[in-house]
Amino acid sequence: MDAPASHRITLASGEAFFCREDDESVFAAMRRANAGPAKSGCSGGGCGICKMKVAAGSFRVIQPMSRAHVSAQDQANGIVLLCCILPLSDLTLSPVGFE
Amino acid sequence: MALNQTLRPGLIQLRVLDLDKTLNFYKNILGLDEVARTSDGRVCLKTYDEFDHHSVTLRLADEAGLDFVSFKVDSEETLDRMAKETEAFGYPVKEIPANSDQPGFGRRIRFQISTGHTFELYASVELAPKHPGLRNPDIWNEQPHGMGVIRLDHFLLYGPNIAEAERFCTEVLKMYVPEVCNLPDGKRLATWITGNNKPHDLAFVEYPKPGKIHHVGFLLQDWNHVGQVADLIAINRLKKDIGPTRHAITRGQTIYFWEPSGNRIEVYASGYTASPDNPQRVWDSDHLGRGLFYYEGEMIPSFLEIVT
Numbered sequence: 580m581d582a583p584a585s586h587r588i589t590l591a592s593g594e595a596f597f598c599r600e601d602d603e604s605v606f607a608a609m610r611r612a613n614a615g616p617a618k619s620g621c622s623g624g625g626c627g628i629c630k631m632k633v634a635a636g637s638f639r640v641i642q643p644m645s646r647a648h649v650s651a652q653d654q655a656n657g658i659v660l661l662c663c664i665l666p667l668s669d670l671t672l673s674p675v676g677f678e
Numbered sequence: 679m680a681l682n683q684t685l686r687p688g689l690i691q692l693r694v695l696d697l698d699k700t701l702n703f704y705k706n707i708l709g710l711d712e713v714a715r716t717s718d719g720r721v722c723l724k725t726y727d728e729f730d731h732h733s734v735t736l737r738l739a740d741e742a743g744l745d746f747v748s749f750k751v752d753s754e755e756t757l758d759r760m761a762k763e764t765e766a767f768g769y770p771v772k773e774i775p776a777n778s779d780q781p782g783f784g785r786r787i788r789f790q791i792s793t794g795h796t797f798e799l800y801a802s803v804e805l806a807p808k809h810p811g812l813r814n815p816d817i818w819n820e821q822p823h824g825m826g827v828i829r830l831d832h833f834l835l836y837g838p839n840i841a842e843a844e845r846f847c848t849e850v851l852k853m854y855v856p857e858v859c860n861l862p863d864g865k866r867l868a869t870w871i872t873g874n875n876k877p878h879d880l881a882f883v884e885y886p887k888p889g890k891i892h893h894v895g896f897l898l899q900d901w902n903h904v905g906q907v908a909d910l911i912a913i914n915r916l917k918k919d920i921g922p923t924r925h926a927i928t929r930g931q932t933i934y935f936w937e938p939s940g941n942r943i944e945v946y947a948s949g950y951t952a953s954p955d956n957p958q959r960v961w962d963s964d965h966l967g968r969g970l971f972y973y974e975g976e977m978i979p980s981f982l983e984i985v986t
Contacts, residue, residue, distance in 0.1 A: 619980035622917040624695050625742030625940015626984045643695040645940065645986070647741040 586636075586666040590615055591673045598666050604641065605670070606662035615661075616674075622662045629661040636670035681752065682852040682954065683760075684873035687830065687880060688730055688750035688803065689780065690894060693739035694939035697721070701736060703937050707914050708896065709824030710734060713806055714781045722781060725829050725896070726822045729809045731782025733830040734894075742940045743986040744891035747833060747880070748786060748798035749851065749873070757801040761787045763850045764799075774798070782806075791846055793837025794888020799851075825907045827896035831946055832878045834892040836885035836985045843882055844869045853879065854954040857927050859961040859969065867963045870928060877928035877949040883982070890985040893934060893942040900947050901931050907945045911935050919980055925949075926972040927961065934981075941986050 583600040588608065596612035598605050606622060606629045609615045620628040627648030634657065644660045658675055694700040701721055704710045710723040713732040722732035730750070737745060751757050761771050769789040776784045784802030791797055811819060837843070844866065847853040856877055859868040870878040883892065898904055904922050911918050911933065919942060921933035930949040936942050961969045967977030 619919060620917075620984060621742075621936040621940030621942065621986070623742070623936055623938050623940030625936075625986045628984050642699075643740070645695060645741045645743075647743065647986075 587669045588666060589669070589671050600665055600667065602665060604662045605638070605664050605666060606660070609661060620662060624660050624663045627660065630675055631659065631661055631672045632675050633657040633659055633664075634671045634673045637667040638664040638670060639667055641665055682854065682873050683752050683756050684799075684851040684853055685750045685752055686874060686876075687747055687833065688800070689733055689735065689748035689783070689798070690830065690833065691720075691735040691737060691745035692894070692941055693741055693743050693745060694736050694941070695740070695742055696939060697736065697738040700937055700939045704734065704736065705824075707824045707910060707916070708937075708943070709822055709826045711808065716779065716781065724806055725827050726818055726820065727810055727828045728830070729805055730803045731806050732780075735780065744795065744835075744889070746788065746796035746798055748800060749879075750803065751799050751801050754801045757787065757799055760799055760850055764789055767846055767850050769846070776802070792839040792842035793835060793882060795835050795837060825910055825945065826903075827898060827945060829897045830894070831897040832876065832880055832895040834881045834883065834895075836883050836890040836892050837888045838884065838886060840869055840882035840884045841866045844871060847871045847880075855958060856952045856956065857959040857961065859963055859966050861963045867966065872952050875951050875953065877930070877952045885985070891941065892985050893944045895944040895946045898945050898947040904931050904933060904945065904947055908933055919984075920971065920978050923974060924972040925970055927959075927969040942984070
């Protein structure tokens with residue numbers, strides 16, 4: 580049986596890291612790679628520190644995101660908390676401004 | 679012992695994003711016991727060593743964070759007087775009937791303070807079905823499980839105009855302020871407030887957004903207990919924020935970590951014994967990092983940036 584696919588996640592800064600489809604979350608992979616602006620976070624969808632826009636690529640949502648940080652409209656536009664998603668393809672992320 | 683009418687924070691209601699996963703944490707890892715469920719699906723919990731009906735209520739919601747905190751006062755007379763004084767202070771008061779949304783609790787008064795947080799006061803609450811022994815008691819009846827936290831201890835709230843919130847706590851709730859942190863212009867950056875001999879029942883940090891909670895603190899026995907909890911944080915793959923370390927402020931030995939819905943928990947031991955006649959300790963804001971994280975000697979950015 581093949582291992583779950585690993586996808587390349589690229590930040591606006593040009594930094595990139597890899598995240599497996601069965602990883603903990605994109606945020607967890609980003610932290611392991613010491614990439615991205617958020618150095619710490621609740622990882623539970625509550626604090627909003629890992630909010631970003633998925634500019635390209637597909638993903639799945641693995642836990643609820645606090646509506647204090649991501650409205651249903653935001654989510655429909657690709658705005659997510661990285662601790663709440665896993666990739667289904669390579670992803671390109673863009674900043675939306677940290678709260 | 680200098681109990682000043684407001685006895686302690688006795689109840690907190692938190693919003694959680696995933697009730698099953700988060701409840702599993704509170705019961706099986708933090709070590710609380712489930713006391714009751716409400717008809718609208720909220721879950722009421724307490725520690726093994728608390729007498730009162732429950733101290734933590736979890737509510738499934740689409741945002742994490744704090745619904746309200748509730749303080750126990752020493753009598754119904756104090757409750758009536760504080761209701762009047764709260765109105766006079768400028769916060770409209772609403773009364774919540776006994777045994778309504780919080781099973782086992784007597785009437786509560788509810789109001790919003792300057793920081794945007796909802797506060798409540800109550801005087802009467804039933805004993806929990808399972809409470810510590812009263813006659814020739816053992817130290818516990820059922821062995822504490824998980825992290826085995828002893829009691830709901832305190833919380834840290836973030837919001838605007840903490841100077842007014844502090845004044846409300848001292849003037850109306852008759853609490854006192856063992857420690858403060860001031861900005862160079864003399865304005866409050868943070869304040870630690872208590873109604874008893876704990877170094878804090880609650881604390882505030884000045885913050886532009888209203889109604890935010892930084893953490894809920896639960897009491898541990900000692901430094902060794904802090905170490906056991908650190909093991910459980912690692913074993914259960916919980917997300918640790920800071921520690922184990924020591925606060926110079928309050929002197930507490932501590933770990934911060936996040937529960938599964940992203941609310942921050944502190945486990946805390948060995949704070950000093952506060953007394954209202956002791957002089958107030960004052961921290962300059964450029965020393966706050968060392969005051970909070972004594973072993974690290976500097977501020978840890980996540981402490982000031984991440985709230986729910």
